[in-house]
Amino acid sequence: MKKINFGLLLVYLFVGIFAIITVFPFIYMILGGLMSFQETTTIPPTFFPHHLQWGNYGKVFAEAPFAKYFLNTLITASVTTIVSLFNSILGAFALTNLRFKGKAVVKVIMLSLLMVPGEAIIFTNYNTIARMGLLNTYIGLVLPFLTSIFYMYYLMTYFGAISPTIYKAAMIDGASDWEYVWRILVPMSKGGLFTVGLLSFISGWNSFLWPLLVTNEDSMRLLNNGLSAFASDAGSETELQLAAATLTVLPILVIYFIFRKQIIRGVVRNDLKA
C-alpha cells in the first residue's frame, strides 16, 4: 500500500481552505448579482439563484451611469499606465546607464521618497490639485500618478540585469540613447515592462481614495466610487449592489486570469511587491 504523505495532505488542506475563503465571496458576488431580491435576503441564504436574473444588470445601468464610470476608469487607468511606464523607462534607463554628477544623491532621494506612504501626502496633493483648479477633471485624476518611483526602481532591476556591454556596444554601433532605449532596452525587458504595465493598470482600476477626493460630480466618478455611491443610493437592493460590484471587478478579474502567469512571474522574480 502506498504511504499517505500527511505533510503534503496538510499543505493541500491549508491551501484548499484559504482558496475557498478567498474565492467564495467572488463567487457569491457573481451569483448574487443574478438572484432576485428575495433570494439575496432569505435566511438560510440561497446559494444558487432559481432563475438567473440578467435583468439586474439592465437595472444597474438604468439607475446609475455605470457605462460612464467604466469609460472614466478605463481612460484614467490607461493614461496613468502609459505615461508612468514611459516615465519609468526613461528614469530607470538614466539611473542605470547614464553617468552624471549627483547620481548617487538622486538615487538616495528617490529611495527615501519611495518610503513615504501615498496616504501621507494625499492631502498636500489634494491641495495642489485644488489650487490648480483641476478638481473634477481627468488631469486631476491622473496627475499624481504619472510618475512612479516604485515602478522606476522595479524597472531598474530589469535594466540592471542587462549586461552593461550591451549599452557600450550600442554606443559604438552609433545608436543614440533614445535609439538604445526603444530598440534594445525596451524589447529586452518586455517581461518587466509587462508586469509594470499590468500592476499600474490594476492599481489604477482599483483606485478609490484619490478619485473620491478629487471628484464629486457624478460624470467624473470612477467605477469604485460609483459603486460605493450606488451602494448607498440603491439602498436595500442588494442584488443590484452585487451586480454592480461584479461589473466593477469583472474586467480586472479577466485581466488577472489571462495574464496570471506573467503577474506571478513578474512579482516573484524581483522579490518585490506592489
Add this chain to the structure above:
Amino acid sequence: MNEEKFIEVDNLQKVYEDNGYQAIKSVSFNVKKGDLVCLLGPSGCGKTTILNMVAGLLKPTSGDIRFDGKSIINTEPKDRNIGYVFQNYALYPHMTVLQNVMFPLTVGEHKKNKREAQEIAERYMKLTDIMRFSDQRPVRLSGGQQQRVAIARALVQEPKILLMDEPLSNLDARLRLQIREEIRALVKKVGITTLFVTHDQEEALSIGDKIILFNNGIVQQDDIGQRFYLEPNNQFVANFIGNPVIDNFEVTVEGGTVKGSDFAFDQNLLSEDRFKSPLEDGQYMLSVRPENILPVDEEDGQLTETIDDVELIGRECILKFTHDGHQARSLIGLGDRELHHGDVIHLKMALDRVFIFKPNGERVY
C-alpha cells in the same frame, strides 16, 4: 598621412576618480596602418582600460590618442570610426543574426535604408560565413558562431580600426586555435588596423604583427613577437613570456666569477656583444629558458640535480627539479633520454642564450 603612426597613443594616463587607483601610469605606443597589434598582459595590467580609452568608452585622465594624426580624445565613440568586439560578444538577444549585423546601419546619423543595410550586412555575413544563421537568435548559436556575428557587426560600418577585447576567452581550446587563425585571415583580408587584447601569450605570439606587453599600467615591451622571447627588455618580460616559464637562479658576481648556489662559471664565458651594460660586482638574477639548460654528461655539467617530476607535453617533456629552494625546469625532446623521478642529472646552460637581470628587473646581459 603617416602610415607608421596610424594610431598614436601618447602619454596616456588613467586614474579612477572613485578610488584613486592609477590603472594606467603612462603609456605611449604607435600602431602601423593595417597591422594587427596585440595588447598583452596579465589580468589587471590595464590592457582593457587602454582599449576602452581608444574606443572612447572611458575618458583618460591625461594624454592623447590620435587616429591618423587627429586627436580623437573628445570624439564620441560612435564618431571614432571604430568597430569593437566584446569579450562576451554583447549581441542583442532579441534580434536575429541579420538584425544584429544590420543594427549599426539602422541607427544614428549615418542610417542607411533597409535594403542597402541588408545588402551590406549580408556581404559581411558571407565574409564571416554566418549567412545560414541569418534568421536565428544569437542564443541558438555556439560560442564560435556568436563570435563571428560579433565580428560581422563590428565590421559592417566599415570602420578604420577594429578593437577586440579578449574575443577568444569564452571559447574552448580547439576552437580558440581555429578562430584566432580565422580572425587574422579576416582582418588581413579586410585590411583593417586591429588592436587585439589578450592575456594569452601564445595567442598574441601567433596572431600579432606586433605585441605590446603591459604590466602595472606601463608598457614593458613593444616589439615583434620573437623578440619578447629572445630579447626580453626586463625580468618581467622574461618571466611572463615562455612556456614552460623561465628558470631563475640567484647569482653573485664577484671578481669575474658568476656564483650561484652549487655552481659557478667564469664571466668570460658570456658573449661580449650581448652585454647591455657592464657587469659590476653584486647580486643578480640569472634567467635561463628551460630549453637552454639541458642534461649532459657528468664532466660537462654545471649543475647536478635530482628530478622531482617529469611532465609530458606532446613532443617534449619537462624535467622538474628544485634548486636552492625554487623549482626549475629543463625542456628536452621526447625520447632523447629515458629519465624518471629520482634520477640524478647533470645540467649545462647555454651561456650565450641566458639573461642576467639586476634585482630591479633591468637587463644587463
